[in-house]
Amino acid sequence: MSTPALLGIALAGIGLLLLLIIRFQVHAFIAMMLVSILVALATGMPVADIVPTLIQGMGGTLGSVAILVALGAMLGRTIEVSGGAGSLARRFTQLLGPKRVPAALTAAALVLSIPVFFDVGFIILVPIVYGFCKAAGVDPVKFGLPVAGIMLATHVVVPPHPGIVGGAAVLQADIGWITVIGLGCCVALAPLAQLLGGWLNRRRYAMLPATAESYAAFDAGADAAGRGRAPGMGAVLTLIVVPLLLIMAGTTGATLLPKGDALRNALSFIGAPVFALMVAIGLAFVLIARQQGWSRQQTNDVMESALPPASTVILVTGAGGVFAKVLTVSGIGAALSGAITAAGLPLLLAGFVISLALRAAQGSATVAILTTAGLLVGAVQGGAYTPVQVALLAVAIGFGGLGLSHVNDSGFWIVTRYLGLSVADGLRSWTVLTTLLGLAGFGLTALLWAVIG
Structure with a gap:
């Protein structure tokens, strides 16, 4: 099928998806599954391959998301019901002052997101964001939007995250220079994320009913669990910092130690996000459940209460993976990148635009980065570029x-x-936030490219 036809189908599919969800209020899970099937049929995918492709897309996404979302939700619910999140938020608000709390959260998110994948880090920080917002009397989007924005920015340009590390390997770029440049750009973007978050929040967004119900009940269960015995700040921070430290140890070992090294293997095991969150759940039994005097049944009930809301997130996330898989297997992503490559853009701009287009077409930042690096590696190797310039291109x-x-x-x-x-x-x-941060990050990179050139 021709490139214009594939691109037309992609645009029609995304338009139909938005129409079903926004105009006709079809549940996002159903809408994405339906549109995925229609796009697969329209692109001429063999009928016998459609269902296996849907299953692969669902399984590939949920394999990395479902367990983390479930464990993160259980940990967050335990902190929430015990009164720990509210207690921590009130304590930090007293120490920092209400006006400094959003900036402090954004800065903390930047640091924490260096060793931790975006999804994992954001899920871990959600109860803290909720707690701070409760203490400040604002909706969670007020503080959560810039926090999520800077965490995703770090995820796409700072090693050891998989997209940028894989892209560096393809381009044979220097990881050290990428780390310096990427981290420096993210530090500059942190205050911008805060400013943009405030600008985007100048209007009030109606909260989804399910989220509004959960947020209204947030920390309310602490009265039944013993409000006067809410966990201290040290206990709550331990539950958050310990899994992050374990993950950091795993990623550091994978970066610094050779393959096959026994210590690297051990650090990779304890640093796996699933294992790290399991450790945090175990600590929650000791630091919260036992301190609160909860029975085993009470503890199980608290953790189980986190799963119904998490199931919606898991299913919708999986459906997003299905849609992304169909767009990739159908050849739409390759057609889009090929069309942009043929336009003859300057190398730095072409790298940004192709990656941005692939990101929009199939959803995965990691896939977009790796695919773009593969498309441009010939041009990079054929040019007389310095190590710093190649690192800038990767960023x-x-x-x-x-x-x-x-x-x-x-x-x-x-x-x-x-x-x-x-x-x-x-x-x-x-x-809008992710796009503006991406454009600003590219602007910083282009400025450095001009200075070096």
Whole structure:
């Protein structure tokens, strides 16, 4: 099928998806599954391959998301019901002052997101965002939007995250230079994320009913659990910091130690996000459940109560993976990148634009970065570029993978559902924020390129 036809089908599919969700209020899970099938049929995918492709898309996404969402939700619910999140938020608000809390949260998110994948770090921070917002008397989107924005920015350009590391390997770029440049750009973007978050929040977004119910009940269960015995700040921080430290140890070992090294293997095991969150759940039994005097049944009931809301996030996220898989297997992503490559853009700009387009087409920032690096590796190897310039090119590609997060991105659904944003409001806020941060990051990269050139 021709490139114009494939691109037309992609645009029609995304338009139909938005129409079903926004105009006709079809549940996002049903809408994405239906549109995925229609796009597969329209592109001429063999009928016998459609259902296996849907299953692969669902399984590939949920394999990395479902367990983390469930464990993160259980940990967050335990902190919430015990009164720990509210207690921590009130304590920090007293120490920092209400006006400094959003900036402090954004800065903390930047640091924490260096060793931790975006989805994991955001899920871990959600109860803290809720607690601070409760203490400040604002909706979670007020503080959560810039927090999520800077975490995703770090995820796409700072090693050891998989997209930028894989892209660096393809381009044979220096990881050290990428780390310095990427981290420096993210530090500059942190205050911008705060400013943009405030600008996007100048209007009030109606909270989704399910999120509004959960947020209204947030910390309310602490009265039944013993409000006077809410966990202290040290206990709550331990539950958050310990899994992050374990994950950091795993990623550091994978970066510094050779393959096959026994210590690297051990650190990779304890640093796996699933294992790290399991450790946090175990600590929650000791630091919260036992301290609160909960029976085993009470503890199980608290953790189980986190799963119904999490199931919606899991299913919708999986459906996003299905749609992304169909767009990839059908050849739409390759057609889009090929069309942009043929346009003859300057190398740095081409890397950003191709990555941005692939990100919009199939949803995964990692796939967008790796694919773009593969498309441009010949041009890079054929040019007389310095190691710093190659690193800048990799970072520009990474920032392309930051923008245009929308309905085919699992992160879009995680952020919007936890912050209570409808699809339309998510497009107005989260999609705009990621795109502006991506453009700003590319602008910084282009400026450095001009200075070095």
